[in-house]
Amino acid sequence: MSNRTTNLLVPVLAVVLGLLVGAIIMWVSGYDAIAGYAALWDGIFGDLYRVGETIRQITPYILAGLAVAFAFRAGLFNIGVEGQLIVGWFAAAYVGVAVELPKVIHLPLAILAAAAAGALWGFIPGLLKAKFHVHEVIVTIMMNYIALHVVNALIEVVTGGSERTERIFPSASLRSPFLEALTDYSRLHYGIIVALIMVVVMWFILDKTTTGFELKSVGFNQHASQYAGMKVDRNIILAMVISGAFAGIGGAMEALGTFEYVSSKGGFTGIGFDGIAVALLGMNTPIGVVLGATLFGSLKYGALNMPNAANIPVEIVGIVTAIIIYFVAASYVIRLLIERAARKKEAK
Amino acid sequence: MEYVIEMLNIRKEFGSFVANDDITLQVKKGEIHALLGENGAGKSTLMNVLFGLYQPEGGEIRVRGEAVNITDPNVANKLGIGMVHQHFMLVENFTVTENIILGNEMTKAGIVDKRKASKRVKKLSEQYGLNVDPNAKIEDISVGMQQRVEILKTLYRGADILIFDEPTASLTPQEITELIQIMQRLVQEGKSIILITHKLKEIMDVSDRVTIIRKGQGVGTVVTAETNPNELASLMVGRQVEFKTVKGEAFPKDTVLLIEDLTVADYRGVEKVKGLNLEVRHGEIVGIAGIDGNGQTELIEAITGLRKVKGGKITISGKDVTGKKPRKVTEAGVGHIPQDRHKHGLVLDFPIGHNIALQTYYQAPISKGGVIHYEKIAEQAKRIIEKYDVRTQSEATPARALSGGNQQKAIIGREVERDPDLLIAALPTRGLDVGAIEFIHSRLIEQRDRGKAVLLISFELDEVMNVSDRIAVIYDGQIIDEVLPQDTSEQELGLLMAGQSDRKTKAGANEHV
Amino acid sequence: MGLLEMINFIVPSAIFYAAPLIIVALGGVFSERSGVVNIGLEGLMVVGAFTGVVFNLFFVDVFGDATAWVSLIVAIIVGMLFSLLLAVAAVSFRADQVVTGVAINLLAVAATIFLVKKLFDKGQTDTIAVNFSRIDIGWFNQIPIIGDLYWTSILAIVLAFIAWGIIYYTPFGLRLRAVGEHPAAADTMGVNVTKMRYIAVMISGAMGGLGGAIYAQSISQDFGHATITGQGFMALAALIFGKWHPLGAMGAALFFGFAQSLSIVGTSLPFFSEIPTVFLYILPYVLTILALAGFIGRASAPKANGVPYIKGNR
Amino acid sequence: GEEETPEVAGDTGDEPTEEEVFSVAMVTDVGGIDDKSFNQSAWEGIQRFGEDNNLEQGDGGFDYLQSASDADYNTNLNNLIRRGFDLVFGIGFLMEGAVAEIAQQQPEAQLAIIDAVVEEPNVASVLFKEQEGAFLAGVAAALMTETGKVGFVGGMEIPVIERFEAGFRAGVEAANPDVEVDVQYTGAFDKAELGKTTANRMYSAGADIIFHAAGATGNGVFTEAKERKEQDPDANVWVIGVDADQYDQGAVGDTNVTLTSVLKRVDNAVYDISTMAMNGEFPGGETIVYGLEDEGVALADSRGAITEDVLAQIEEFKQQIVAGEITVPETVE
């Protein structure tokens, strides 16, 4: 059996296994698994509205996934995507409400603001890692909490004491009546296009630019990279900045598309943490991230329909998702099984 | 039965690749049995099979006549088989004692009894004249010492069959002589030794018999007394060969590298280079002879910009590169074959092709306007792999999967092809087979003959003697003397390296520039 | 509040806040010292908190005042079993340990909330009746500063010293560190790498469960989605901050606790009460970053941390 | 009204609801229907409405959906409308945006929002005068305190919570100006440890009654009070709960640290609006504010914790507020 087919089979089998376990759990705890999965399927593909919403849900996951993946490729573990996304969300929303400009300027400006905010949030851990060798994992964890509180405070300041900004001006919005009409009033917005562009951007940076070569090299072996004349510190910081920018744009998707405002957060959005799973599901490659985000986002969104249509707690899908990720991580066993099976075939 | 070890028709496969193909090795009690073969011939693999790290696909192993099944190192240990690995199996931040007792610690009330243990280690090391400090941290002791710790580990476990995989590859001449004495003492104590080495001289000196393997297949076993280096070499490669580095006269021209009382500290802040002066000219090979730890590493790292300079001046072809970044130095016309090929020389997880482009990836034709062209990288890699005979499936194979010899050839190719004015070669032939060594030496000489300057750092006397046109002896961070190979004997050189220079008084004052 | 009262207040509440973090971080120390990265601490804590509270609610009639303690033991066992998921994947299946950890976290939250819904058919449990509270020994409470302690806090500190002893002075500890630094070496010395890593991960499971159960039974007193919200990640931070050293991890956790309490006392200080509250909210996190950048500096992980061990592979 | 069952765009093929029955449903925020707070209260109201009009839970009767994140509100509201519910509630200010949006997309649907105002013809907005309930709590605290010091622990600094603070301060001020109010926000609704440490600080500093408006962070306040009670049974520490009657949370053996709770009768509001809508009087486009007057906010039974004479004085203040003689501020000036 060729490697490519195996590489394709592994995630597929992981998904199957995950769904299987989920079914067993539902069955054991007295739910109708068939109905449950029917509801899940329906919740994802049931009608245009849901398809639209599913894509809408996938959008920020793609960007969060890119952020994590990009840092990983440079040998950095960015748990701070959550915080970078939150500041991006605020920045975009703020630009969206603060001024009204022609769309061609306003929308890009808002997205750029988000990218810049996320980049700043990534720059700090990057700098500390490069200059003081402070472990990026701690700093990014701390930066998440700081982001949460700072953004809540800023919202209060800019709104003069409210917990939520006004709706952004249409000129900054990613929404489109066309897409909404197309999908029966879902919140599907042009963000998905932005996300896919970013996928190309990451692919280009990593696989087509000199910088990408350096980033990967530094990710594998800093000593050799330094020997080869690369600026290790600069690359570390750059990696975190770009990663943060992706995350920030992820926030912009929520600010300019899904919500069109930003409100005080009682806790984390979770998108950033899910981004870790998405990235690793996608083996830290741009295309992989798209697939990972699609799987993750679809399950996440479709899950809402399980209590709605089949009276099954959404958590079931959480369990299924976790198991899928688990088996992808442990793909080694699955590969073994596949190869065994393949050999058996050849034997016959 | 007189054989303590019998490996009969051993076969070991890695996937589709056959590393050992029907190899037979029989070791007599109390002998030093050498194992000879080119890089990648399958020596380490065979020994790893004997030590239980790999399970063979075929063949039989007998220890003292008993057919045995060595499923893992534990079994090997119990059978009295100990292995001194090519890449030391030592926990860097442990003490010598901790490394030795690991796995069967002696305890008092559940607590590791370090005092008692280190006593025993001390006693053992005295018994075999190893004199290691039981309480020193591994990361603080020399490679030679680390190797002795490896030996102690096996002895501590009562091994009487010892495997040495390229023990001399990373040792200084002194350390090698001492190691040889140690081995002989071990044999007197009734131990048997399997010795892997690429140095025919050593084989001739210490071994009783030699088994040769070629491309994973056993060629046969010869009695050392009845053979000679050339025959061994021919058996190893499979054709008549004469490994002799041919080298014409040197015609040095104007200065390339000029170092004026350079001072460098190591990572702990301890001064390792203390006001060193050196000059290297176009068209000459200058060899730095010295015992490990006399400042060679710091010297090179300072020149190449990998380490801060505390004082002094370094100029390349008149350009001041003191404290410049590595890339500035490289672009000033310096090529560098680093001492540690796995740490500095290669990105092991990159394809070998990327590694070959490691110094040129950012320049045209590979990169234009920040955009990189991997097809250009592949072209370049193919060319160099071809020209330098790097044995690999393709340029896309990860560097990790190449044998050390071939990894080294790739690095040499990378650095030499850039045609630098100054080529710094640090221990360029460590761990390589005679063929590869000869190949690399002639590349260096070729550079010289093309009017380039070469700075060779080596712990191996004969390498320094054969390749250099001029030898600078480094001792305690200074060049204490300069000699010409033709009118110096290895003995004299050895003494100089040990710091015993009659002209030492003049050392500070040899401002020959 | 006068200075003395402040110290009198900050120290105990710092220790109190730190206790669960210390214990969970210690678990992390064992796991990562053996070479298994443990992002799953959060999930292990969730499982522990869930087990502690649920067992407490169901068995309070059986065990009476001892219930809270018995719940801890149960939480330890359940935590261990749960951590087997990580062990099997990371050690036997050569899985990417970070991904597995993430999966563990997702699974823990989903599974526990799902069970709560099954058991109580609502999203969070009732409030427990028997919980941990301050030590109540006359003379003890008289001791200034530390007087105001909890048994669980003492337990945490004692465990830290025990862990230190085990890791640095016993054969087990020696092997544990060897496996995390250079598994191949340990292997050739006859140390069973797989076994060591399984044990280490299961210890982290036990500690994670314990820490979670202590948190739930001494602070939140019920279990729901809002019970464990990032404490596991703070523990992870503490373990790195503490440079993978048991006492270091304890120190780091105490530092967090100190910063946290300071931010609360802050309001009653003339200077602090002037500035916007947000600065107090972020104070603990900023202090941590400054501490790391300032004087703690490089933290170097065990060499083989996160690398699955495959025989004969260099 | 009841005769026009909403023609919802893209109605999924659920069986159409029978003409005469009136069905109602709600969407919770992430808290869920058992958050011991307004989601729970709202669900109780809907259940009561269901029973009184003998409806079944499920399509054509009454039902709810819980949101896993802020992004889910739209979908959940939409799902319920598609399932043909005649009236759908969005519970909590967080749902303001979602309700507004759905209302525009589905003009035939009838929606209602709690704790926020959405100006759409088909949305009824419901607000509460939290400050009035908090005011009475302040009075109770001021009159019951023995140390002359009381505390307020807030979650995040958002208008709803600030109304509680403002009311509480005003109440204390009105009842006894000498009583000191120690106010602290924790910045979170889900950090019990912060609630506990804050309460610890306040009690240590001499406060004996703490009013919390901090969700799960408030659990910590109860924990601290209960511990002090356990340590010494005659310790004088009290907690005033919020939103729902939190008496059960205050139980320490056979004593209890809950002085009272500021009830926010979302249930009543939900019941009202549902009934109006059923009778064809759906207050679309209007904003209805519930205060002490119409039992929208109230103090919970103190079960003897508050003395008769104090209860009497509280009653007086209540009358004055109802009579409009006192207007309670919504913000701290």
Ligand SMILES: Nc1ncnc2c1ncn2[C@@H]1O[C@H](COP(=O)(O)OP(=O)(O)OP(=O)(O)O)[C@@H](O)[C@H]1O
């Ligand atoms: N784990 C492995 N997986 C795949 N191939 C391997 C592995 N180990 C060894 N090989 C291959 O088997 C061959 C023999 O390797 P081995 O290390 O035995 O050579 P060697 O004789 O020790 O070489 P050297 O003299 O450089 O040490 C090499 O081509 C190597 O690439």
Ligand SMILES: Nc1ncnc2c1ncn2[C@@H]1O[C@H](COP(=O)(O)OP(=O)(O)OP(=O)(O)O)[C@@H](O)[C@H]1O
């Ligand atoms: N995972 C692996 N895949 C492929 N080849 C491997 C792997 N691990 C080791 N090898 C090969 O096994 C052989 C033994 O490893 P080792 O590092 O001893 O090589 P080597 O030739 O001895 O290099 P050196 O002499 O520099 O140590 C080498 O050829 C190495 O390339």
Ligand SMILES: [Mg+2]
């Ligand atoms: Mg070898």
Ligand SMILES: [Mg+2]
């Ligand atoms: Mg070798």
